[in-house]
Amino acid sequence: MDTLPAELLRLIFDNCDPPSVRALRLTCGRLADVGYDYLLPPSFRAVEWKDDVQRLHSIAHHDRLNRSISSITFNFSKVDEYTARHASFFQHWLQEPEERSILLQDAWIKYYELEGKARDLPPFHTRSAMVEESFKRLPNLKDLEITYTKCPYDIEVFKDVFLVRNCRKRDPTFRAQTCKNMNAIISAVRHVSLNSLTIDQLPLEIFRLPDDRRHWFDCCASSFSSLSKLDLTIDPPANLMPQSRFKAINGLGHVLQLSPNLTHLSLSFHTYHAPMQKFGFSFRALLQDFTFTKLTSLKLEGVSCSEEDLRSFLLRHAKTLERLRLGGRGLAKPYELSIGGVHLHEGSFRSLFASLQGKLPKLQRLHLEGDLEAGDIRTGARARETFKFHASVDENWEDMDDEDHFGRRRVVQEGKTMDSSALERYLIHGGPFPKLVVPDAASASSSSEGSPSPELGPVSGGGPGMAATPATAIAV
Secondary structure (H helix, E strand, O other): OOOOOHHHHHHHHHOOOHHHHHHHHOOOHHHHHHHHHHOOOOEEEEEOOOOHHHHHHHHHOOOOHHHOOOEEEEEOOOEOHHHHHHHHHHHOOOOOHHHHHHHHHHHHHHHHHHHHHHHOOOOHHHHHHHHHHHHHOOOOOOEEEEEOOOOOOOOHHHHHHOOOHHHEOOOOOHHHHHHHHHHHHHHHHOOOOOOEEEEEEEEHHHHOOHHHHHHHHHHHHHHHHHOOEEEEEEEOOOOOOHHHHHHHHHHHHHHHHOOOOOOEEEEEEOOOOOOOOEEEOOHHHHHOOOOOOOOOEEEEEOEEEEHHHHHHHHHHOOOOOOEEEEEOOOOOOOOOOOOOOOEEEEOOHHHHHHHHOOOOOOOOEEEEEEEEEEOOOOOOHHHOEEEEEOOOEOOOOOEOOOOOOOOOOOOOOOOOOEOOHHHHHHHHHOOOOOOOEOOHHHHHHHOOOOOOOOOEOOOHHHOOOOOOOOOOOEEO
16 A cells, blocks of 8 residues: 555545545555545535534644535524424325324424534524634635525425425524624635635625624625625515615625626525515616626526616626526425516516627526516506516526426426527527517407507417416515
């Protein structure tokens, strides 16, 4: 073994599972030395029912192991027990009663054991100094994720439960606690140079409160310049007054402008208090005339804006933009159609796409998903465009199969949804605007003299045109 080159030894370790790595290191001193880099996986996952803060602190203060960590995920998700009990029962309804009873009983017993361990640990935000000290000593940390929507338990029953938004705990102290946790992590982030940051539930009011705003501005100023990928899902509060709303949007925009080197930007708004609503704002108020000069991939979900505002924002990035997503799953339950679309309160999507055709020379892919509506909410369906798109590709732009994992499969309703392939071809390759089909309700109204209706693209599966749906309330 002593005569083998280090590259060959590393190749051997690359093909070993964790128990084999530990056993192989015991054979000789050289293998023990080379195997140091394989003792820990590069991804560190922290949950609240284990003392992962102390574990991360110990790893960070080890002279060699601290170089193993390249990504960290902080999972603060909690389960709403009442709703989750009902959901888990119905998710296993087709099982034999005795088998279902044993399965659910074992799952909940294990859950209460883990929660008992979590209660013995201090709150995360009270250990911010330890987290900050750990980040200072992780030289290879590049990717950070903060999640409130993914299952934190290694319990199969709960993995399905967490796909349903109602089963995630959101008690009266949730938002205040979330802000404290976010502030603790951002204090630590200023000591590292991240490549990517993902937050799937960020309270919007954190950018409104004076102390929190100042804290984020100071910490992000030194660390966000290295970011190439930023994925933010904003959680607006239910009662945000206009002045506070403007201040919060302004603060969010300032943080975004501290990331001038972004190549991938995903900005979503999930209104938990009203899942069908879209959050209204203008890109001018958010970013003024700021441009991400390296932006190649953009996703916008759950937003309401004007056609002119959205067009202006997209055209500012025409020189670099290669992939564009409008809409997403939103807060839809696993069996529901996607509800994370984009609304235009002024203008139309036909006019938007027609004006963008030929103006985005670098564009390679376009994907639309969810409920896309255009027109003033106070008008009827006759004067509004109402589209429903289903997903055709996943987050990595790979084609989706109908038999994907529960909660991640493509949800399609024949005759009501379509994919965006026709509009993608039109926007990228040109030609006439796609031959579109009029929605049922709009078709009825189009029989009136002098009342042209909006048109829709071809429907997947050869079904009829998309049916017009009732106007959805827009948060403005």
